[in-house]
Amino acid sequence: METAEIARRFLAFFEKNGHTVVPSASLVADDPTLLFVPAGMVPFKPYFLGQATAPHARATSAQKCIRTIDIDEVGKTSRHATFFQMLGNFSFGDYFKEKAIPLAWELLTSSIADGGFGFDPERLWVTVYLDDDEAEDIWLNTVGVPAERIQRRDMEDNFWSMGVPGPCGPCSEIYYDRGPEYGAEGGPIADENRYLEVWNLVFMQFERGEGGAKKDYPILGGLPRPNIDTGMGLERMAALLQGVDNIYETDTLGRILRRAAELTGTEYGRDERADVMLRVVADHMRSATMLVSDGVTPGNEKGGYVLRRIVRRSIRNLRLLSGDESVRLHDLTQTAIDVMGDQYPELRADAAAIHGVIDAEEKNFADTLRSGTTLFNRAAARTRESGGTEFSGADAFQLHDTYGFPIDLTLEMAAEQGLRVDEDAFRQLMQRQKETAKRDAKAKKLGNADVSTYARLAETAGRTEFLGYTESESEARVLGIIVDGESAGAARAGDKVELVLDRTPFYAESGGQLADKGTVAVDGRGVVDVDDVQKPLMGMFVHRGTVRSGEIVVDDVVHAAIDADRRVSVSRSHSATHLIHSALRNALGPSAGQAGSENQPGRLRFDFTANRSLDAADLAHVEEEVNTVLARDIEVQYMETTLDKALQMGAMAMFGEKYGDRVRVVDMSDYSRELCGGTHVGATGQLGLVKLLGESSVGSGVRRVEALVGIDALRRVSTESALVGQLSEQLKAPREELPQRIDTMVTRLRSAEKEIERLRAAQVLQASAGLASGAREHGSTLVVAHRAPDGTGADDLRKLALDVRGRLGENSPAVVAVASVPGDRPVVVVAVNKTAQAAGLKAGELVGVAARALGGGGGGKPDIAQGGGTDASAVEAALRAVEQRVAEAS
Known part of the structure; x- marks a missing residue:
């Protein structure tokens, strides 16, 4: 069965x-x-x-x-x-x-x-x-x-x-x-x-x-x-x-395991070590697929860290099994989707987005693997140089915690270099981390009150009725008050307070939409300025703010009123996210699933899964498509129905969002139909204008667009238009010719900068012959200590020091120290020839002498080193200090 x-x-x-x-x-x-x-x-x-x-x-x-x-x-x-x-x-x-x-x-x-x-x-x-x-x-x-x-x-x-x-x-x-x-x-x-x-x-x-x-x-x-x-x-x-x-060996995990065996050329049941790795891959790939389907993306904290860890364990075990870096997770992700799809049809619907997240994390780990391997090699080299044979547990833990290296990867790499890992120390650090996480979870707070405080209040207060879809103000009764994390009977002027009401027009932050602000007032006795609303428990709205005046008492009948203008502005932003989402899916395909959002007054950000960035042409197309929908002034309709019926209607369920038996559908005709509990405008024309500000990466396989809406968008467009007008006037060119004119100017400027750099470097190097001929002798060592003209950069100083050192040759020990003040901070470069190095003079040590005189520090290789400081008046003293150090050594 x-x-x-x-x-x-x-x-x-x-x-x-x-x-x-x-x-x-x-x-x-x-x-x-x-x-x-x-x-x-x-x-x-x-x-x-x-x-x-x-x-x-x-x-x-x-x-x-x-x-x-x-x-x-x-x-x-x-x-x-x-x-x-x-x-x-x-x-x-x-x-x-x-x-x-x-x-x-x-x-x-x-x-x-x-x-x-x-x-x-x-x-x-x-x-x-x-x-x-x-x-x-x-x-x-x-x-x-x-x-x-x-x-x-x-x-x-x-x-x-x-x-x-x-x-x-x-x-x-x-x-x-x-x-x-x-x-x-x-x-x-x-x-x-x-x-x-x-x-x-x-x-x-x-x-x-x-x-x-x-x-x-x-x-x-x-x-x-x-x-x-x-x-x-x-x-x-x-x-x-x-x-x-x-x-x-069941029909679900067994099928994924067998596919992993096929891809890696192994056979389950022949070798216990290989069997362990195949079980890891089968379990973790199913888990990763289900987590990504529920909206989790790889990261360094919380659920994202768990997902990242199991994906990376899968990658490593596949490589160990196959010995081939070309074996990819994509096929196993699809197998997991296939075997679980009968129970969870949304896996098939979200397949492109799931693949996008896991594929991107796999690529990201390839880069991380290289960085972590470098860290491992350095730590292993330190161990061997000190004569040790044990790779430290602290280094193993850092590889695990920072780079996501499974311990078995560290064990294998250490064995390849003839080292063993201090597993006891590693396990102790892991246990300490687990205990800390458990303590943090147990003590987790929400706002100012422990979760148990809300739970006790919920036993008597019950649920809050939300009126905000139709009302901006209402009468309500105070069911509970929390001050300093504890239930209280009253709150007075100046108190930071949390109020639970039996009914409210205030929207509690959720679904990316920021909470409403406003006031809760008791007629003639007290006013609370509400600046945040949260839902710590199902059905409980907690209004957070400060008692502006008077007092408020449990069982008071109050007047709750939101900042209506702010609500309208936030609602415009929320409606704009729905439109941008649809436009992105039209541009990139169904893999562009929502991965997060934030709707502020007049401004929004929208995170979405994607395998590539959006170029200027993509952004322009999305922006034009959204504003075309605004111009159509589509009526925004709302309905409440069952989840199954909403999906049958074609409503888009947000990738990873949680829904109950009854859902709210926000319908913008044939363009956008989504499940959403937020507040929206009555028609798309009320948004006025949507202006995209750009896009960026915010994580593995996740991109972000930001936008302005309404009057904020209009102000941005007006500002940009004014700037273009100023440029057109200053350059005496029509607006449409500005890109070409500016491109020509930039090309000329870069060419001029290169020529200036060439001339400056040549001017600096012109002094080389004179400096070499004027070298002073300290014992058998030749020393050049020279202050270059202020403004000479570090690169030019290095070229000068190396050129002078080359002119001095290798017949005698030679040290060259040159310094300058390219800005307001001095720089010093020291070059030492091989003969001087053999005599015990090191550039890194000498530059340290100079840098200390400058009030800073520096370092480098034995043949050339660079330093700097903060005291520009001490350049001559720094050069004399180098010369004095050479004299003492000679």
């Missing part, structure tokens, strides 16, 4: 049993405490925590997940993976154990013909929590599992919590007996390799307090409405139903 069919059957079974099928959320967690979604229940956390009311009493999903904590173990075993999928069914206070347990058993044991998975009931075992008599009774008397196949386990194995205060409860897990060839008899407590866990049913019925993540925490009491959270690993289930030993 193929993986996609397993997921389809699971969702269909629970939909038939009254559950709403919820699409997988993005891998990028909509939770400030998480980087990626690590479990199927994470998108439902707000419902379990009581921060929001679940829209469905029952739900089921196939959720994409990423776990990176064991990334270094991927490939070493056949069970570790970074990307996996979790099938789950959930009840938000609807049914409990009495329903969840029989449903799980029915799906597992029903025949394949009847829509089930066809497991033999005699090979299924069950575990329950130590004192969960209720669950055991259901297994025994309702389902009919024999007592000898039910085992009790302690809190560490069969009790679940989120690791922090909140909902928790006992688990009941279902295991499949794979047979005696896989291990000892005795059930899950005897051997979890033979008895493989296939399903975990979590019964959230208690509330826990502070304490350890797994155990050693108090149970504070029961939840008013117990919940159900279950999870079944899709890859593990696929391995069982497809009759293979592990997830790397």
Whole structure:
């Protein structure tokens, strides 16, 4: 049974049993405490925590997940993976154990013909929590599992919590007996390799307090409405139903692995070292494809760093397997898209953009590999020069942290040079980094308040109703106040405050659109100037600002009003990003997917995936196309519908964006139709004018355009027109002839500069013969110490020093020191012939003597060196210092 069919059957079974099928959320967690979604229940956390009311009493999903904590173990075993999928069914206070347990058993044991998975009931075992008599009774008397196949386990194995205060409860897990060839008899407590866990049913019925993540925490009491959270690993289930030993032999990972073997000329199952590398490539390429599909781009921080790391591990392992740098990731990316495309059709739709990001990162790593190899060679040389045989853990960590070198790459390169790596020190530094990251994640703040402060407030405050699509001001009630990171009953003049209202016209920053500004006022008693609005939790709008006067108190009825002119200006910019996006796709193709944006009053930036830069002609074409649409004055329409219907309408889903069941479509006729929750103009003509300022690179495979909109664009055009007018007048040329006239002038200017440079260099070198003949003797050493005319540059000084040294020959030791002040900072150059070097005189040391006199520093090779300083009045003293040093040495 193929993986996609397993997921389809699971969702269909629970939909038939009254559950709403919820699409997988993005891998990028909509939770400030998480980087990626690590479990199927994470998108439902707000419902379990009581921060929001679940829209469905029952739900089921196939959720994409990423776990990176064991990334270094991927490939070493056949069970570790970074990307996996979790099938789950959930009840938000609807049914409990009495329903969840029989449903799980029915799906597992029903025949394949009847829509089930066809497991033999005699090979299924069950575990329950130590004192969960209720669950055991259901297994025994309702389902009919024999007592000898039910085992009790302690809190560490069969009790679940989120690791922090909140909902928790006992688990009941279902295991499949794979047979005696896989291990000892005795059930899950005897051997979890033979008895493989296939399903975990979590019964959230208690509330826990502070304490350890797994155990050693108090149970504070029961939840008013117990919940159900279950999870079944899709890859593990696929391995069982497809009759293979592990997830790397299933129809998804197995196909990518086999393709990697074909490309590298290897065979899986022959060599353990090669098998490890093939598993790494298969897992990482699937993970990378899914991450890029959800909008993650390679970078040096957070999710971008994780993506960069797994792509680079894939590249390195491919090279190790094939010994051929020409083997590329492109083919494997396509294989990953093909094998996952049945479950996630958006992969095929976004294929060009996904390829663009991964291909660009691969090219970027080729350059990085060269830089990192240089660093490695230097560190290895230092090790050998000191007589050592151990490459330092600190250098290995720097290669890993700065250049993205996998440790196995450093180990191999070190072995090639007869060195071993201090892996213990490397692991310690890695562990320290992990611990720091964990502490940072745990202590992560949003604004001035800890996330837990918002969570506690959400329990009583509920959701904020957004009125901003139609209203610019409204009456509202203050649900909560936060001052200095803590909930407060009131705030007074001068306080930095965060307000939560029951309804608001203020747009909270999201989707690239900046938040509204404005005021929240209590009639006759107090005013708050709002300068930012954020949504730290789903449905919670936090208005940040300063109490201008008076005071504001919880439960006050207030008047909330946005800066309407600013909102209109921001809305123009947001509408312009939609138009620019469409124009870029028309120019570059569908690979030009949105990778980020920011909409400010009158100004915008738009990031997009692309394999090449845009030249002036491209930009001109995009700008003209956008302004043509403005001239058509297309009406902007809005509608709310389901995600599926919106996509059927041709609405463009933003690359990597997260969407709920209901979405908002912003429709600009046949030109642009996108899913968007931002605010926009009523018709494209209201934008007035869009002026592109240029484009640039902002990362691997990502470009950026910036633009002005409306009156800001008009001012820019007016300014540029005035400048062109001034040039036309000064050059006495019509505007259309200015490019040719300026080009001619620039050509003449460059030619004149070259001639001036030639004459200056010749003038400087004219003094060479006289300087050489006037060399002073200090012992057996000839010394020339000369101040060149001020304005002589460093290059000319070097030419002069080398020319004079050449004229002095090699019969006697010779030192040449020349200095000048080309600007306001002095420069000195010292040249030493080979005879003087043999006598112990080094240019680098001598230039240091001069540079110290100038109040600076310098250095170079033994034969020639350069330095400088800040004291232009000390040039003569610097030259005398060099001469004195030579005299002492002679």
